Amino acid sequence: MIRAYSVADVRAAEASETDRQPQGELMARAATGLTDVVLNRLGHDGDRVVVLVGSGDNGGDALYAAGHLAQADANVLAVLVGRSQHEGGLEYARTRGVSVLEWRAGEADSQVLSALAEADVVIDGIAGIGGRPGLPEHLRELPDHIADTAYVLAVDLPSGCDPAGLVTGPSIYADETVTFSMAKPVHLLPATEYAVGLLNVVDIGVRLPKVPVVERLTREDVLGLWPVPGPHDDKYSRGVLGVVAGGETYTGAAVMAVTAAVTAGIGMVRYVGPPAPTDLLRSRVPEAVFGDGRCQAWAIGSGWEMDSADPQQLSVARAALASSLPVVLDAGGLDLIDEPRDAPTLLTPHAGELGRLAERLGIPTGGGGVALAQRVADHLQATVLLKGAVTTVVPPSDAGLPLRSQADAPAWLATAGAGDVLAGICGALLAGGLSPLDAGSLAALVHGVAAEDANPGGPVRAMDVAHQVGGTVARLLHTPTA
Numbered sequence: 364m365i366r367a368y369s370v371a372d373v374r375a376a377e378a379s380e381t382d383r384q385p386q387g388e389l390m391a392r393a394a395t396g397l398t399d400v401v402l403n404r405l406g407h408d409g410d411r412v413v414v415l416v417g418s419g420d421n422g423g424d425a426l427y428a429a430g431h432l433a434q435a436d437a438n439v440l441a442v443l444v445g446r447s448q449h450e451g452g453l454e455y456a457r458t459r460g461v462s463v464l465e466w467r468a469g470e471a472d473s474q475v476l477s478a479l480a481e482a483d484v485v486i487d488g489i490a491g492i493g494g495r496p497g498l499p500e501h502l503r504e505l506p507d508h509i510a511d512t513a514y515v516l517a518v519d520l521p522s523g524c525d526p527a528g529l530v531t532g533p534s535i536y537a538d539e540t541v542t543f544s545m546a547k548p549v550h551l552l553p554a555t556e557y558a559v560g561l562l563n564v565v566d567i568g569v570r571l572p573k574v575p576v577v578e579r580l581t582r583e584d585v586l587g588l589w590p591v592p593g594p595h596d597d598k599y600s601r602g603v604l605g606v607v608a609g610g611e612t613y614t615g616a617a618v619m620a621v622t623a624a625v626t627a628g629i630g631m632v633r634y635v636g637p638p639a640p641t642d643l644l645r646s647r648v649p650e651a652v653f654g655d656g657r658c659q660a661w662a663i664g665s666g667w668e669m670d671s672a673d674p675q676q677l678s679v680a681r682a683a684l685a686s687s688l689p690v691v692l693d694a695g696g697l698d699l700i701d702e703p704r705d706a707p708t709l710l711t712p713h714a715g716e717l718g719r720l721a722e723r724l725g726i727p728t729g730g731g732g733v734a735l736a737q738r739v740a741d742h743l744q745a746t747v748l749l750k751g752a753v754t755t756v757v758p759p760s761d762a763g764l765p766l767r768s769q770a771d772a773p774a775w776l777a778t779a780g781a782g783d784v785l786a787g788i789c790g791a792l793l794a795g796g797l798s799p800l801d802a803g804s805l806a807a808l809v810h811g812v813a814a815e816d817a818n819p820g821g822p823v824r825a826m827d828v829a830h831q832v833g834g835t836v837a838r839l840l841h842t843p844t845a
């Protein structure tokens with residue numbers, strides 16, 4: 364599990380460690396850690412390193428690292444981009460042989476421009492957790508001058524990224540981010556993660572705060588979370604999932620959701636739907652049973668259009684929602700919920716569906732993304748899994764739990780039917796007894812890894828992902844790091 368802590372908690376943890384240490388000790392450790400990483404990335408003697416230096420402590424880290432690198436014979440230029448600089452750091456860099464120039468917007472020094480164009484490594488020390496989202500006007504064009512071939516290494520976070528990870532704006536794009544002590548939300552949330560590159564956490568001896576605000580399951584977590592049957596289990600004790608999905612129009616959604624639930628390996632799957640998907644399922648998934656009946660959880664709504672919903676499906680879905688059983692609502696099923704339920708509830712919208720759901724419920728949609736998912740989760744007292752390249756799973760605030768953010772899927776998984784497969788896995792895990800937060804985040808992880816396993820490095824169809832789930836779970840349970 365990777366855990367990220369709020370900026371306020373990080374600052375408090377750093378302040379308390381600062382009080383225990385001699386002055387400048389933490390910055391010294393940060394600069395040494397950063398230098399070690401850069402030295403490992405440099406290819407040849409005389410590699411050209413450009414260090415972008417902002418006015419805060421992030422710039423201080425970068426300046427001390429610049430001095431260390433110059434001492435190690437790298438060819439280092441520091442470019443000052445802020446109104447002021449960390450004085451001790453600047454002095455240290457200068458006396459170790461670092462050349463120093465200033466960035467002036469509009470009339471940027473030709474030496475600075477050619478250094479950026481020829482750099483082998485660019486260290487972004489413009490702003491860290493004290494940074495505001497977006498780059499100030501005078502720095503807007505700076506990233507355009509960085510050589511495409513340069514290895515861009517951000518200190519703590521790519522400058523311009525919102526440290527809280529909620530707002531997207533102009534920023535540096537890093538190949539790697541070296542952060543100190545612990546991850547922060549900026550490194551894991553979808554609004555900013557795309558700019559972070561490889562995340563490298565360097566320990567500088569700061570004690571972790573008690574409660575993270577964002578978590579990410581890793582493959583090693585599957586063993587502890589996935590419901591594995593024991594010798595005394597039978598198909599009922601392992602969980603029965605009811606699936607109300609697909610219809611005469613979207614028959615395939617039923618096949619994909621049910622197939623994924625069956626391959627995810629719960630006790631039994633029962634399907635409720637009209638003749639076309641039912642007939643298809645009888646031939647494609649002979650393990651499924653049909654018609655209403657006892658379940659441990661329901662997956663409702665994949666491939667559904669409320670306007671043309673089958674009356675039997677609607678009445679079974681409404682009864683499920685009125686019951687005390689866990690429910691996952693996907694796609695058209697999201698139209699069925701207006702108020703909090705008294706049972707575990709997982710909603711799985713993509714961004715468009717989340718916006719429509721919020722509008723229908725009268726929730727302000729401004730900003731969208733994770734913040735909107737949180738408002739909907741709070742309003743409905745449900746866990747919201749917001750699908751995307753990075754999938755976030757957001758529990759209601761008063762649950763006091765960190766949200767989860769998963770980035771396990773190849774971009775090839777953006778394909779029709781992938782959501783139906785995800786809903787099937789979520790349902791299987793709810794029926795297996797997991798909480799909506801665990802079920803949603805674990806399903807997102809396995810869904811993404813199964814997509815990669817189904818056709819490594821290439822295009823993938825949703826049905827292949829559904830078939831792959833069982834094999835992927837076996838691999839993750841036995842050799843998670845393979």
Ligand SMILES: NC(=O)C1=CN([C@@H]2O[C@H](COP(=O)(O)OP(=O)(O)OC[C@H]3O[C@@H](n4cnc5c(N)ncnc54)[C@H](O)[C@@H]3O)[C@@H](O)[C@H]2O)[C@@H](O)CC1
Binds near residue numbers: 390417419518519
């Ligand atoms: N406090 C500590 O104990 C430690 C702090 N460290 C470093 O200190 C950083 C935090 O330092 P600060 O609080 O000084 O804040 P920052 O260094 O993040 O930046 C604040 C400064 O940057 C400018 N700025 C803000 N947003 C900007 C943007 N988008 N573009 C350009 N300039 C921007 C502001 O005007 C301000 O002067 C951490 O991220 C980390 O890199 C490390 O030295 C480790 C120890």
